[in-house]
Amino acid sequence: MVKRTTFETADCPVARSVDAVGDWWSLLIVRDAFDGSRRFGEFQRSLGVAKNILSARLKALTDNGILELVPAGAHHEYVLTAKGEALFPVIVALRQWGEAFSFGPGEPHSQLVDRRDAKPLRPLEIHAADGRRLTPVDTEVRKLA
Template sequence: MTDTEPGRDWTDPTCPVARTIDLVGDRWSLLIVRDAMDGPASFTEFHRRLGIARNILSDRLRRLVDHGILSTTPSGRRHVYKLTGAGRDLFTAIVALRQWGERHAFADGEPRSRLVDTEGRPVAELRPHGQDGTPLTTDATHVERVV
């Protein structure tokens, strides 16, 4: 994937957030990536877990493969999809979305799944830090725009 992909109409060609949303920002793509983080899965497994329409699932899997986020390998009569390096790099983004949801999308005491490490401990809250280790917020950062 390059910034000069033929025929690609980027929402905002110089913004990494906009470009990422163009590639994986719809509901189903992110849920497919989330589920692929549990290990390789077939079309049938994704369909069963997500309850997504077959034509939409087929389209999203094709797009994720085309953009290098998933790879596919034959396994008998089926294809198995697994995350590529680029797909695994979305882990931090998925965790950030999960943690935002834990703080803002559930009522107090409402049941929800938990993300834990291999020892069963909750994953620490993600927060950006500057080069010197200082916590960063929107008040302490700005975007340098391309001119």
């Protein structure tokens, strides 16, 4: 089997983030955790993924501090940690990008809505410290010393 490249020591935050949650199964597990899945069987039914793959991804997410395995009666459940909950904007951004670019006109899909008023969320935007909306041309990457 080919060994996966690791970016755990890369100096780029994006590379390190991808190393922690960068495969589709892991991101879909995190998505399902936000949607309320907590048990192995719930993730397995939702995703239809092979048990060995799911086990490996859940272990990696737990080892990376994104999920925590907690006792729940005779079973254990996977719960998002604060580090895992901090992925919420990432999941929302991927969802909104998918809604905008992955479906044809009128094609049905799911939509994330505010529980309070059942309205769709506003598109995520990136803002400067002074509140200005930023686009890619307004930013640059600078290395920290």
